[in-house]
Amino acid sequence: MADSEQQADPRPTAASAAEAPAALVAAAGRALVCTAEGEIVAPSPSAARNLLTAGPVLVAHAPFTARRLDAARPARHPGLFDALELFAFVRPAATCAPTPSGLARALGLEVPETLEDQALALHMAVQALLAEAARTSGEERAHVARLVRQMGKAGWAWAGPLLGALDEGAEAPPAERARNAFAVWEALPRWEDEAGRGAPGTAAVSGQEARDRLARLVGRAAEVRPTQAAYAETAAKAFAPRAMEGAPNVVLAEAGTGIGKTLGYLAPASVWAEKNDGAVWVSTYTKALQRQIDRELDRLYPDPREKRARAVVRKGRENYLCLLNYQEAVGRAATGGSDPVALGFVARWLVATRDGDVIGGDLPGWLPDLMGGAFSGLTDRRGECIYSACEHYRRCFIERTVRRARGADIVVANHALVMAQAALDALIDAPDEDGVSEARTRLVFDEGHHLFEAADSAFSACLSGLETAELRRWVRGAESRRRRGRGLETRLADLIAAIPEDRPREKAEGALRAARARAADLPGEGWTSRIREGTPAGPAETLLAGLMAHVRARSPEGAGLAQEAELRPLTDGLSEAADALATVLDDLAGNLRALSGALRARLTNEAETLDTAERTRLAAAARGLDRRAKVMLPTWISMLRGIDADPPEGAVDWVSVDPIGARALDVALRRHLLDPMAPFAVSVLAPAHGALITSATLRDRELDAAQDGNWVSAEARTGARHLPLPAIRASFTSPFDYGAETRVFIVTDVRRDEPAEVAAAYEALIRAAGGGTLGLFTAIRRLKAVHERIAPKLEGDGLPLYAQHVDAMDVGGLVDLFREEEDASLLGTDAVRDGVDVPGRALRLAVFDRVPWPRPDILHKARRAHFGRRTYDDMLVRLRLAQAFGRLIRRQGDRGVFVLLDAMTPSRLLTAFPPETPVARVGLAEAVGETRAFLHRHAGDLP
Known part of the structure; x- marks a missing residue:
């Protein structure tokens, strides 16, 4: 509660405080309501569900709240006030964790600690947002009022409060009635054609140049990390001139967690781009890492205007909003063919977005969830674009991004896009979709351990x-x-x-x-x-x-x-x-x-x-x-x-x-293909002049040790073995002291096929850690069974439990919740295992329900026979365990425990963990006690 302005009534149009909606918050098996006067009551589950259905009620993420109340998704009605919708409207192209705590943190309010505080925080967040809306001025104020009126006609609950805050009436003045507030495309900037850049130069990047640039990026106040500097110097070798056609300079660099590999490769990449007037393509597997790299680029280009000119996040066309699709949806709104409320949010976002990226960009990931799929169909559909015949061509987000990428120094893309474009270039001797071929002579593949599965998808x-139905529609x-x-x-x-x-x-x-x-x-x-x-x-x-x-x-x-x-x-x-x-x-x-x-x-x-x-x-x-x-x-x-x-x-x-x-x-x-890395090497690596492939888990130490340290696993899973010249190999050890900072327990007395025992083990371990637990499952069915058994008890004791495939929210939103709430826990599958970056105490315990053996489907069995049977299976498991373990320690000062609830874990798999990590086979009671004691020694505030 920062200032007097934020103490205002959350509904400026209400005649009295009694007319303000009650705030409803819910945990599994429990709900609380806070009235506008601050009175806290605990309704019965049925009363809470009725309130959500009939209102008036104030919530944060209505579908998620309904799921916590074991209720059906509520239909939009005039009494359903979702604070997240108000946030998305008042602050377009901004985001927050989709909870009362996330709203409070984003708005600079006191962050609530209890369920009661969360209910109070919802009222405070609404007061702050309406006060912020009231400060809107000029032409923007008039347009916002027009937009709110049109959304209000479709039943949007916030129309009245917002019009009250804007001091506007519900009826539009006569001069405005014919104007369509959704038609915001004319306000968007136009792009202009520029001269082609030409082929990049071939000047090398010296190791000293890479070190000097890295020093500038990390800053004088940062700690000196000699290993990071050595990594940057090695990465620079990928930017040396190519000596022979079809033989790129490939560097395989395994860099343990904490090395700082992002800045380590951005340093030589940016030097090369500047010296040679060319672009370096940085490719990732997950959108989470794309966002992380985008943030790190602020160090390289602190001036936002310079960053916009020299760095671009490039994705497939289906990620971007199509203005023609949006215009057509606006046209259908009058006849009920489109949702005017969803279109209103799009209109607000369109004039604020950086690049029109709907999926993983600056559109809040939870907003499409709130709109119930109304955003589908607004992105660019495969092959539908009419390019220059479109009236929005000169304002098109996709076309603007493509052209920005042509002149950029750093292009951040993803494995799928890079492979798809390279594969098409190899088969079709013709320009790209925009009419100009893009040179991808220097490549950096971060998350290199995912190259095999990305290539498997691209070349299948x-x-x-x-x-076939999609092809019919396309024709x-x-x-x-x-x-x-x-x-x-x-x-x-x-x-x-x-x-x-x-x-x-x-x-x-x-x-x-x-x-x-x-x-x-x-x-x-x-x-x-x-x-x-x-x-x-x-x-x-x-x-x-x-x-x-x-x-x-x-x-x-x-x-x-x-x-x-x-x-x-x-x-x-x-x-x-x-x-x-x-x-x-x-x-x-x-x-x-x-x-x-x-x-x-x-x-x-x-x-x-x-x-x-x-x-x-x-x-x-x-x-x-x-x-x-x-x-x-x-x-x-x-x-x-x-x-x-x-x-x-x-x-x-x-x-x-x-x-x-x-x-x-x-x-x-x-x-x-049994080995998709062969076409990857031919169509992606061979045409390039240099490529850095990097990851914290690039190789399987056990397999490589059996082959005299020959990096067999890394070369097989990166395509390097299919190239005429050998790759440069380098390994950089993590700076963390895993022997002091981590523990691994293999529980020997829990029957993994008994859901009750597995659920009890999860509950006991989560309680021992005081939350902060990432629960990993190899099957959705088992995840749901465990969540159903333990969620009400844990949440009743103040330990929130979220679950992928259970809670009505996308993975990104669930990870945001987990990151924001230090004592929350999250249950998930592969997407959570590979895409979570949660430093600090918010993640202090990771629990795997069983050894993550590969699913023995037809394709896997064929590859198993091709690559070495048990050796292949073991390699995949060790890499998965290493990735999961790597979620625990993300920065200096982190502490964590890793638990496998599988007594049948073979000892040969334990080389997945760093060599100095203490590993013990213990009963559940001992694992619980040791977990509590280890984390308690370092935190002092756990039970």
């Missing part, structure tokens, strides 16, 4: 119901009122009509008509029901229905909704169905190639007359056609034509049935 093939566009999409005719008709010669134009128009006709043989609306019921329509659905029957016949009984089966020997009818679909796809691919050829002919024949915008659009359209006609469809056709034969050497084929949402099922014919 999947002919599925979803993919034909929307075919019902419930769907949306722009087909080829919408995107290409005017480009084809502009072909000057009659015969080529007529051939292209015929290819377009033929492509639309052939696409009608692909799965249409309702295909999931038809294949499940055995009534397929068309050759694609016929094959999918046959594949589903094949899997059902070959899979074990009781395998659940998700099933898989080996493809061969085929069941009756599959060969004929595959051949029929191959004919359709072959014909479709031919027509798409004809269309691409016609567009490329215009690029060549009209080179002297085409303006830049038209060239860009033609090149982008041709590239999209080529992606499908020359890459995707030939792979599918090959799989179908060879369905009777063994797969190509080094490949694995199988069939899967996978759930889509709650009821529908997808069917897929899949092909993966």
Whole structure:
């Protein structure tokens, strides 16, 4: 409670305090209500659920609150006041942890410690936000009022309080009534074309230059870390001039947690970029690390304007809001086809966002959750862009980001984007979608331990119901009122009509008509029901229905909704169905190639007359056609034509049935490579001049020790072994004293297949640590069972427990909760294990329910046979354990305990932990006692 202004009534339009909504907060099995007068009451669960449904009530994250009350997601109503919605509106493009505590921290208020304090804090947060809104002035104030009125007509609860704070009436003045407050696109800045940058230079970066730049980045006041400087000097070797085509300078650098590898590689990367007028692409696996690197770049470019010019976060097109999609959604709002409240939040965010990144950018991750999926469809859909034909082209976030990346020194991307673009470049000798090839001569792969799985996804093939239905939509566009999409005719008709010669134009128009006709043989609306019921329509659905029957016949009984089966020997009818679909796809691919050829002919024949915008659009359209006609469809056709034969050497084929949402099922014919690092080395590494591949867990020490320290595991999982020249290898030991700062316990008397015993163990260990626990599970079912048993008891004692796949919030939001609340605990699976960076006491205990053995599916069994059977399994487990253990100690002063609830843990897996780490096999009671004693010695405030 900072100033008198924040003491104002949270509802300025209310006649009295009694009209202000009561604040409702909930934990598992418990709810509290705080009235506007400050009275705290504890309603029954049913009364709390009724209040949430009928209101008036003030909450933070209504769906999450409902889940804590074991209630259905509440529908929007005029009495449901969500403080997070108010925050997102008043502070667009800002975020906070989605709790009363997170709101208080973001607003500079006193952070609540108890559930009672949280309820009071909600009122204070609302007072602060409405006071902030009241200070809005000028044209922005008038626009905000117009926007609030339109959202209010759709039932948004905050419309009245906000209009009161703005001192505005509910009815718009006559002059404003025809103006659409959602139409904010005209206020966005336009980008301009710039001259090309040209090829970068080839000057090297010396070790001393890297050290000097690092010293500048860390600052004089920072502690001296000789290992970080040595790491930076080694990383500089990736920026040496290449000596031979196809033989990049590859550096494999394993850097233990705490080395400071981000600044360690940004130092030589930034020196190289400046000396050579080129871009270094820094690639990550997780969005969390992208955000972390973006923050570290503030050290390199402290001036925000300079940072914007020289550093860019680059993602796939599907991450960015499409202004044309937004405009179309605004147009549908009047007829009920779009949610005006969600559009109001988008309008506020659009004029404040840095780069229009909806997924992992500056749009709060919890806002789409609150809107119930109303944001879906606003991002760029695959292949739908009409480029320069779009009226928003010069304001497009994607186009602006692409052009900024061309002139940037540092481009922060992700493994999937880098691999997809490189793979396409290798197969299609044509410019990128924007008409200009991007040079990626210097690469840094952080989270290098994930390169194998990223390459596995990038270089695999999947002919599925979803993919073929998506191809039909891409060709034909929307075919019902419930769907949306722009087909080829919408995107290409005017480009084809502009072909000057009659015969080529007529051939292209015929290819377009033929492509639309052939696409009608692909799965249409309702295909999931038809294949499940055995009534397929068309050759694609016929094959999918046959594949589903094949899997059902070959899979074990009781395998659940998700099933898989080996493809061969085929069941009756599959060969004929595959051949029929191959004919359709072959014909479709031919027509798409004809269309691409016609567009490329215009690029060549009209080179002297085409303006830049038209060239860009033609090149982008041709590239999209080529992606499908020359890459995707030939792979599918090959799989179908060879369905009777063994797969190509080094490949694995199988069939899967996978759930889509709650009821529908997808069917897929899949092909993966045993070793996806071979094409990764050819299409990504070989064209580059230098690449640094780095991680805290790049190699498996046990396997490498058996091979005389030859880095066998690292070279296999990074693609380095497929290159003509050997990689430079370097290992940098973590500065942490794991012997003093950590303990590992393997519990020997808990039966891992007894849910009650596992749940009791989790509860006892969480209590011993006083919260601050990351619980890791290898199966969602077991996670849910443990949460159900222990959450009410722990939360009743002031130890909040959150869970992935249980709580109505995305993983990022749950991690924010965990990070913000020091005594909270979080249960999760792989996404939590690999993407959590929680320094300090908020994470002091990690518990694995069992050894994370790989799932023995068809692909894994084939790779296991290829890479060394038990040796391969053990390597994967050790890497997973090492990653999980690495979550514990993130900075100097951290202390942590790691517990495995699996008496069957083999000793050979324990080399996953640092050599000096004490490891003990103990009973649960001893593990609990030792955990409490160890953490208590270093914290002094645990029970």
